[in-house]
Amino acid sequence: MSEAHAAVAHQFEGLEQQRDAATLAMWIFLVTEVMFFGGLFTGYAIYRASYPEAFAAGSRLCEVNLGAINTVVLITSSFTMALAVRAAAAGRSRAAIVCLVLTLGLGATFLGIKFLEYAHKYEEHIVPGLNFTYSGPSARQIELFICFYFGMTGLHALHMIIGLVVVTVMVIFTARGRLAPPKDTPIEITGLYWHFVDIVWIFLFPLLYLVDVHR
Amino acid sequence: MTHQPLRLRTYVVVFVTLLALTGLTTLLAYLDLGRFNLVVALLIAAAKGFLVVLFFMHLVQTAHRTQFVAAAGIFWLALLVVLTLSDVLTRGWFEQPHGWSAIESNDSADQSGIRAGR
Numbered sequence: 001m002s003e004a005h006a007a008v009a010h011q012f013e014g015l016e017q018q019r020d021a022a023t024l025a026m027w028i029f030l031v032t033e034v035m036f037f038g039g040l041f042t043g044y045a046i047y048r049a050s051y052p053e054a055f056a057a058g059s060r061l062c063e064v065n066l067g068a069i070n071t072v073v074l075i076t077s078s079f080t081m082a083l084a085v086r087a088a089a090a091g092r093s094r095a096a097i098v099c100l101v102l103t104l105g106l107g108a109t110f111l112g113i114k115f116l117e118y119a120h121k122y123e124e125h126i127v128p129g130l131n132f133t134y135s136g137p138s139a140r141q142i143e144l145f146i147c148f149y150f151g152m153t154g155l156h157a158l159h160m161i162i163g164l165v166v167v168t169v170m171v172i173f174t175a176r177g178r179l180a181p182p183k184d185t186p187i188e189i190t191g192l193y194w195h196f197v198d199i200v201w202i203f204l205f206p207l208l209y210l211v212d213v214h215r
Numbered sequence: 216m217t218h219q220p221l222r223l224r225t226y227v228v229v230f231v232t233l234l235a236l237t238g239l240t241t242l243l244a245y246l247d248l249g250r251f252n253l254v255v256a257l258l259i260a261a262a263k264g265f266l267v268v269l270f271f272m273h274l275v276q277t278a279h280r281t282q283f284v285a286a287a288g289i290f291w292l293a294l295l296v297v298l299t300l301s302d303v304l305t306r307g308w309f310e311q312p313h314g315w316s317a318i319e320s321n322d323s324a325d326q327s328g329i330r331a332g333r
Contacts, residue, residue, distance in 0.1 A: 020277075020278050020281070023277060023278070023281055024278070024280060024281050024284060027281050027284045027285055027288075028284055030285075030288070031284060031285070031287065031288035031291070034288045034289075034291070034292050035288075035291060035292065035295065038291075038292045038295050038296065039295065041296070042295055042296050042299050042300070045296065045300060046299070046300070046303050049300075049303070049304055064241070064244075068237065068241050071237050072234060072237060075230070075233045075234060075237065076230075078233075078267060078271055079226065079229075079230040079233075079271075081271070082226050082270075082271045083223075083226060086220050086221070086223070086226070089220055090220065188273075191271070191272070192272055195267050195268075195271045195272045196272075198267060198271075199263075199264045199267050199268070202260050202263045202264055202267070203257075203260045203264070205237075205260075206240055206244070206256035206257070206259070206260050207256070207257075207260075210240060210241065210244035210252075210256055211244065211252055211253050211256050212252075213244050213245060214244060214245055214246060214247045214248070214252060215247075
């Protein structure tokens with residue numbers, strides 16, 4: 001009881017309220033993130049409607065295989081993250097650490113494959129601003145698609161890097177016993193962030209890689 | 216928040232369903248469904264998103280006010296997308312009002328620009 005008491009900050013009535021407040025705040029932050037990415041998705045929708053042929057051609061420059069593999073990798077990382085949250089809540093810190101480290105590995109794999117895709121784009125001279133030579137019809141509009149590709153996947157990758165840092169901190173804290181229940185809320189919050197980043201990719205993958213491959 | 220952990224089985228079922236939907240959306244992308252390619256891709260993505268939100272992010276068992284905030288997020292996103300697109304995509308549906316001058320474009324590539332119905 002005294003330990004549980006120490007885990008409650010003085011402005012809260014109890015653990016439940018503290019946990020609710022932390023979760024609510026994280027969801028509010030995630031809603032701002034939805035609006036942030038929502039603006040990009042809306043911009044993408046407008047220009048895709050404006051230049052459908054060019055965006056289809058640009059979309060076919062994406063590597064569907066690597067995108068699909070990355071989707072599986074990221075969904076699996078979300079699964080291991082969910083298991084880590086569950087283990088931490090049950091006080092099984094060793095299982096939590098194993099799951100968090102698996103999540104880190106899968107997240108790093110995702111970024112590695114992403115880097116490979118970017119490297120291929122550079123080799124094919126389709127990196128706007130740095131190295132872009134495309135000789136074909138509506139090259140400027142295709143460049144615009146590639147700009148959306150790099151902007152959206154780049155911001156997503158930045159979120160992944162932040163997530164990897166936060167998960168690493170969670171591993172260290174768990175190993176030091178600082179996140180044993182009832183103090184496990186930070187892992188739950190980290191899980192919310194990680195799953196959100198997964199959802200962004202769940203929408204990016206079909207919109208950038210898939211919708212025009214049949215043409 | 217009741218903070219009853221979800222059963223392990225729930226996570227496994229959600230995980231397997233997410234993988235299956237990823238395979239499905241990838242396969243369907245190679246079929247020519249006309250404009251339904253986009254619709255199907257977005258529907259499957261939304262289904263996957265809801266699965267992650269409800270179970271991995273525990274929205275099924277969080278406090279009602281948190282669920283309300285999450286729903287508000289979808290509502291604001293819908294406002295952003297629907298209001299913006301209802302402007303941009305309907306430009307050119309009607310004739311120019313008398314006295315307005317058309318904006319001439321010299322850029323030939325612009326002919327594939329914003330058109331009605333696309």
